Amino acid sequence: MSPTLIVTIGPCGAGKTRWRRRHAPPGAVVVSLDETRAALSPCGCSGNPAVNAAAVAAGHATTRAVLAAGGTVVWDVTSFLPRFRAELLAIAAEYRARAVGLVILPPLLRVLAQNGRRDGNRCPDCGTARRVADPVVWRMHHDITVALPRLHTEGWTELHYLTLPPYLRPHAHRRFEEAR
Numbered sequence: 142m143s144p145t146l147i148v149t150i151g152p153c154g155a156g157k158t159r160w161r162r163r164h165a166p167p168g169a170v171v172v173s174l175d176e177t178r179a180a181l182s183p184c185g186c187s188g189n190p191a192v193n194a195a196a197v198a199a200g201h202a203t204t205r206a207v208l209a210a211g212g213t214v215v216w217d218v219t220s221f222l223p224r225f226r227a228e229l230l231a232i233a234a235e236y237r238a239r240a241v242g243l244v245i246l247p248p249l250l251r252v253l254a255q256n257g258r259r260d261g262n263r264c265p266d267c268g269t270a271r272r273v274a275d276p277v278v279w280r281m282h283h284d285i286t287v288a289l290p291r292l293h294t295e296g297w298t299e300l301h302y303l304t305l306p307p308y309l310r311p312h313a314h315r316r317f318e319e320a321r
């Protein structure tokens with residue numbers, strides 16, 4: 142079995158967890174920063190920033206252990222920061238693992254609507270809510286959008302574009318060219 146690292150790339154509200162629950166390969170170990178933060182947080186919040194570094198470190202440790210054993214790890218995360226993706230790709234390279242990036246980037250308005258359906262009540266202890274502030278979602282969406290043209294240079298073995306806004310779909314451009 143060849144070690145494989147699968148990483149979602151998509152803003153909060155894009156449908157990453159739904160994808161993972163339906164399509165993660167059987168036997169894969171899932172790393173969800175939301176779920177790890179919730180487990181580590183005294184108030185049980187998935188967005189608690191105080192435990193973020195510990196959650197990322199725990200995820201990296203799990204990834205190393207699974208890849209060393211030849212297994213598959215699925216990261217259910219936003220990965221909107223290039224540095225965050227680079228750290229995961231460096232771990233994959235260490236274990237000569239396949240690195241598969243899954244871009245899940247629905248149109249911004251749909252992502253905002255899906256995020257808006259989450260609980261907006263703030264936790265009195267850590268101050269976060271399940272619903273992320275709209276400007277944060279917009280920024281993640283923007284950062285991933287501008288990273289798309291260079292994503293193939295980051296070191297992924299495979300990149301899959303599962304969901305893209307219509308204005309970013311390559312076949313839409315091709316069709317436009319053919320129509321002229």
Ligand SMILES: [Zn+2]
Nearest residue numbers: 184186264267
């Ligand atoms: Zn909290």
